[in-house]
Amino acid sequence: MKKLFIIIALIAAVLALILSVLPLSNLAYIPSILALASGITALIIHKEKPGKKTISLAFLLTVIALCFSVYKSIFTVSEVGDxxxxxxxxxxxxxxxxxxxxxxxxxxxxxxxxxxxxETISIDTITKQIPSKKPDLNVPKIPKKEESAVEIEPEEF
Amino acid sequence: MKNVFSFLIVLVSLGLTAQNQAVAGGEKLVFTASYNMSGILNDLAQVTMETNTVNTSSSTLLHLKCTATTFSKWDSFFKIRDLYESYVSPTSITPYLYKRDIYEGGYVKKMEYKYDQKNHTVKSTKSKKRKDGTYWDEKKNIAIGANTKDLVATLYKLRTFDFSKATPGKSKTLTVIFDNQEEQVTFTFLGTETINTAIGKKNCYKLAIAINTSDVLKGTNDNLLWLTADDNKVPVYAKFKIAVGNGELRIKSASGLKN
Structure with a gap:
């Protein structure tokens, strides 16, 4: 059981390291956490048995991966290239x-x-601008319904 | 007096056909496209949506331009330089010319649709780059529906609708021509929602998008779009379900808005 956790920790640490140097560095957090959890579990299960060096290596790789990822997420600004x-x-x-x-x-x-x-000009504004003339000029009066047609109506969803 | 009367007639006739109150030339929206896996965001590309007024000898059109450019850190792995353009009527968003020129990790493809809005046909030209660097072309005449639009024009057409009276669950299907095929895209109004964006806290119309005949963007309410609940109806946030994880489009800046 301890071997299984050590192997998982090592694989996850290597994966985290690879992801941390790629543009997908943010995804390195997931295998990093897995590597740390597996390493700690392996240590807790069998404290007395050998294999601590491999776990230490997994921890070291994980820490490096985490450092890369944190640095990149803080200092790298997403910019469009050429x-x-x-x-x-x-x-x-x-x-x-x-x-x-x-x-x-x-x-x-x-x-x-x-x-x-x-400028949106309403009928009222235009009619106000027209000088008041006597009725004999026969200015056509636009009914209320047509006035509303002047307002550009968007199509209903 | 005659002039005033003619002006009134022009205004009234304009009012009968005009619909676009949301988009004008000079608008620029910048988005960040991200890949979200288990809550961890990875910024992939910058997407821009720009509009410009274009004058030909006989008419004035609206040039709608959408570009997608990968961030420099991705360029050496998978470089994307996509350009989608549509030339449309400024009032009805009726498209006249559509162009797509994509470069995705070495894959090059160009599409051009020349619309004949009188006869409802499209002259399509597709060209792909071969491995040896040469291009092969394919020309087709496609019959389309009266309201069929390309992808870019559809995105802008969506913004011209009046959502203020829409009730949750109400849907509208628009026909989109993509890769020489007409697809039915259904937009469902889910309600209003207030979300935090880079351009402030916005009350938004929440819409679900589904393509009826394709596997892309399939599923109920997995692909969502948020449009600001104002006269501009700016798309501020979009969420798309993909194979592993999901994609997001977040607004970064908006300038030259009409209202």
Whole structure:
């Protein structure tokens, strides 16, 4: 039984060490804990029997793995690598797309873009801006129902 | 007076067709994609969603761009440089051109859909890189439904819906064209939830996503998306079930929001 725990501790410690040097260093915590638990259990079960050197080695590997993992999780910042080529490709793709849109695609839904700068003008505001004229001008009065149509309504989910 | 009246007519006609109140050009959302195994998070890549206004000689379109870039520590193991683009109508999010250019650990694939929205067809061009460095192309004409959209346009279309009156359990199925095949994607509204994000504590609409005919993203409520419960409906958090553990997408920053 002691041998089994020693083997588990050693395998888990090696695995933890390998994971700690890879980008998946955070995952090294799982085999580290397993290695420590198995090592301690092996020590507790049979204190008098030999094999302490192997357990010490497992502990040492685990501690190294933990140090690597903790250091990397504290000091390594996740940053995007070199994207110059990718950005160039993206810019080129936009140019090609505009050309395709101009020459090959029939755009049927041509509407102006509603941007942040665009002011939403309600019917009330516009009608207030219209100088009050005499009734003979016959300004068409828009009924209430149509006024609400001016507000851009999103489609209901 | 004539001008004022014509302006009113334009406004009224605009109101009848326009739906998009959530997205405008100049928006940039940055996300961190992570792999979560037994509660241990591993940051894998940065995902960005950008919008820009693009002018052609005859029209103004919205350029929707999504990119995925692995963090530098992963580049030597499995480098990802994915680009997904869609050119859509700014008001109805109707797509006209879709492009996908992916590089995933040496695997290179390009897709292009040229939409014919009058006849509801798509001219598709697929090209893959062979091991010897040459490309092989495949061209197809595909008939699509009137409301079929590509993946990117669907993501943005989702943001244009009004969730304020939705009741928990209500679902909507959208048709997405991916890899020359139409897939039915069902979004189910699960309710509202307040979550902590990098852009603050946000009250969100919680949605479940399921692809009806595919094994990807299958399962009930395993794939979730949180959209802010405001006019922008910004996707702030997403959770996806994968073979071992689960994937997460967390918002890092948001700029140029419309509202």
């Amino acid at each position: 994207t110059t080529e990718f950005e160039e490709k993206t810019a080129q793709s936009v140019e090609e797309s505009i050309e395709t849109l101009e020459n090959e695609i029939d755009i049927i839904d041509e509407e102006p873009v509603v941007t942040n700068e665009t």
